[in-house]
Amino acid sequence: MKKIFNERGIRNLLTLVLLSAALMGPDLQAQDDKVDFAVLQQKVATLDLSYGSTSIQSGEKAELALNETEIAQEELRIWYLQAENNCYDKFFVTSCINDSKLVRRKLFAILQRISVEAKAFQRKEHIDQLDADLLQKNTPPLQ
Known part of the structure; x- marks a missing residue:
């Protein structure tokens, strides 16, 4: 027993x-999912320098820019959630959350600009391809 x-x-x-x-x-x-703010800020600054205004001139660069900004936006989202949770341990919770939102808004604006520019280039490239196909289709064959 x-x-x-x-x-x-x-x-x-x-x-x-x-x-x-x-x-x-x-x-x-x-x-493991914690995001260091200094690293995130450096990454966004690097993306801002790499993809300055009107710097996206190829489809590959536009695709790369979209992928990198998507990753950075996800890291920014994770950082904001961490920052917001850390604010609840402080006395001035609202002020801390507002400061975190302001930082997120500034970084997100940079990432959004890059993303919008890349998507605009992809749309332009797609329309140019459609126009070329239509022109080729409507051009009579040479005899």
Whole structure:
């Protein structure tokens, strides 16, 4: 009887350990998702310099710009959520959240400008291709 109790106790203990590890997993994963503000700010500044006004002149560069801004926007979203959560530990919660929103708005405006310019170039390139196809279709064949 004592042996059965020990086996059962070990099973229960293992079950508790596995459940606690499973419950702690999301917390550990959330810590890995933290975004350093200095790195994010540097990344946005680099994107701003790389894709200045009217610098996107090819389809590949437009696609690359869109991919990089999408990643940076996701990192900005994660940073803002972290900053907002950190504000709730402070006395002036509203002021802290407003400051975080202001920073997010400034960085997002830069990323949005790059994204809009890249999409505009892609639209122009697509329309130019459609016009060329239409011209070729409507041009009578040479005899």
